[in-house]
Amino acid sequence: MRATRPSRDSAAPQLAALAGLFADETRAACLLALLDGRAWTAGELARCAGVAASTASEHLGKLVAGGLLTEERQGRHRYVRLADDRVAQLVEDLAAHAAPRVERPRTLRASSAGSAMARGRTCYDHLAGRLGIAITDALTRRALLRQDTGFALTDAGLRWFDESGIRLERAGRRPLARGCLDWTERRPHLAGAAGAALCRHVLDAGWCVRIGSERAVKVTDTGARALTDLLGIDAAALP
Amino acid sequence: MRATRPSRDSAAPQLAALAGLFADETRAACLLALLDGRAWTAGELARCAGVAASTASEHLGKLVAGGLLTEERQGRHRYVRLADDRVAQLVEDLAAHAAPRVERPRTLRASSAGSAMARGRTCYDHLAGRLGIAITDALTRRALLRQDTGFALTDAGLRWFDESGIRLERAGRRPLARGCLDWTERRPHLAGAAGAALCRHVLDAGWCVRIGSERAVKVTDTGARALTDLLGIDAAALP
DNA sequence: CGAACCCTTCGGTCCGCACCGAACCTTCCC
DNA sequence: GGGAAGGTTCGGTGCGGACCGAAGGGTTCG
Structure with missing residues (x-):
């Protein structure tokens, strides 16, 4: 048994226990x-x-006991999902x-399989990949999003969401805008409540569709036009 | 030996290995x-x-091999510190x-020892505790910092740092402003390059001093006046 | 009702690793 | 040089936990 010194306060065991949930390849x-x-x-x-x-x-x-997942039982199935956005x-x-390493695809097959994900995908409840970055950059270029002094929507950005008919959930403690480091692009894309609302809208409006049952998404023709209209994204620049 | 399926991509082992570094009480x-x-x-x-x-x-x-710490050997001593702000x-x-629980101190002694930390402390390289929150709130109240649509300095905020003679490190990929959840206050305080610059200035200018060799800091009389002048923080509200 | 399916519980095995004390190395100081 | 102090390396021990297969309980469907 290990000695329990006073300086080992209560935070360390909790931190270790939480990390332990992640510290297994299968989990x-x-x-x-x-x-x-x-x-x-x-x-x-x-x-x-x-x-x-x-x-x-x-x-x-x-994972459920540790609060990372929530479960929902339906018949003989046990569905689990991440507990929340945190x-x-x-x-x-x-x-x-x-x-932290940028992986270069080795084979052509891996390259094309990977590139569907690299072009565009969902990351929990927001958009990622080159698509997510293109939208984030367009928002920034139009001064709707501010990245130089932190990560926040501007007043113009709030108006833009309102005028575009994308309803923002401002309730709850979830931040409106948050940067989420993109795995493939190594730069932050828009996350938080605004990122989630945008992703939901983009999928609901048919601007993007999921490829198969995967996380990868692709932009439709309607979507390309809409994104060009609303954000001035060059259709050729879209994935 | 476990089977290595194709779907178990390369990210899971790396994630588990990283988490494993945290998943021990001593570490x-x-x-x-x-x-x-x-x-x-x-x-x-x-x-x-x-x-x-x-x-x-x-x-x-x-921890050093895993890149979480850097070491520096001086004579017979081995000094380690966190590798970087990330x-x-x-x-x-x-x-x-x-x-996630708010701990109520049990004894009077623990209460007073804890409250020094709760009043004000450093959190890596920025200010935390009620002091950190008071400053963050004051910045927000004066529209120097924007928290409602994300977390970013405003243009007025940039000017304020400049006029106050607090030089901001804008080089590198570190974000200027970032919210860091305060343990004791359960609300975000200012972190990032701006939080570090502010903390450094506050200590250099003698506005705050460290209590003993601990993380806890306390506001000096000069500091109280300076903070009142610069940010309109009520001296009585200061810890 | 029985078969197929999804999931959980239970024994049992095995590997990894956190821990300590002892020995050793290096540095510092008298 | 000798001793003390900080740090590391090395065996050895013991516990925790990840894994599987088999058995068992619900659920769905023919």
Whole structure:
């Protein structure tokens, strides 16, 4: 048994316990998969992580008990999803710090498979990849978003969301705008309540569609026109 | 041996490995202690964490190898500090997520010892506690800092730093302003390059002094006057 | 009702690792 | 030079936990 000194205050055990939830390859793989913001069944995650169903079940139990996931049982299925945007942010932050290297795809096949994700994808509940960066940059160029002194919408930005018919959830403690480091672009894209609202609108309006059942998304023709109109994004620059 | 499925991409092992560095009580205690931004010797950290010197040495080796700490050897001493502000932010984020409870001090002694920290302290390289919050609020009230649509300095805020003679480091990729969740106040205070510059100035100008060798700081009389002049902070409201 | 399916619980195995004390190295000081 | 102090390396110990397969409980569907 280890000595408990007074200076070892109560924060360290809690920090270690939280980190311990991430500190397993299988659980990490589950959390990364769940970063798409959707609910997965226990079996899907087990296959995704490459472990037996019983093993995955135990891991999910720990993640739920630790407050990182919420579960929803429907019939014989157990759906789990990330508990909230704060957890998603934590996973993103850790992943961004863990993978500081820019990976060059080795083969043509890997390159094209990866590039669908690199072109555009969802990151929990907002847009990422070159698409997310292009939108974030366009907002910044039009002085709707301010990145030089921090990360915040401007008054013009608030008006733009209002005039575009994108309703912002200003309730709750979630920040309106937040920078989220993009894995592939290594630069921040728009996250927070505004990023979520924008992503929802873009998907609802049919400006973007999901590719298969993956996180990758692609811009539709309507979407390209709309983005050009609203943000002056050059259609040729869109992924 | 576990099967390595294709879907278990390269990110999960890296994420798990990084989290593993935090997932030990002793290492967590070291990282939290190092959050004061200063360099500690291996022996100090060993005593702080309540383990043998040999044990601490091994832990520090792992943290350095993992890129979380940098070391500097001087004579027979081994000084370690957090590698950079990104690491500090990661520790803060994890700690903030791990300790969602507000702890009520049990004894009078603990209360007074704790309240020095609660009144004002440094958090890596910026100010925290009620002092940090008071300054952040004052900046916000005077429209020098914008928190309602994200977290960024305003143009007036840039001018204020310039006119106050607080030089901002705008080089590097570090954001100028960033919100850092305050442990004791449960609200964000100013971090980032601006928070660091402000903290440095406040200490250099003698507006605040460190209490003993701890993280806690207290406002001097000169400091109280200066803060009232510059930011309109009510001296009575200062900790 | 029985079969197929999804998930969980339970035993049991095995590996990793946090820990300590002892020995050793280096630096500093008398 | 000798001794003290800070730090590291090395064996050895013990616990925690990740894993699997088998068995069992619900749920759905034929």
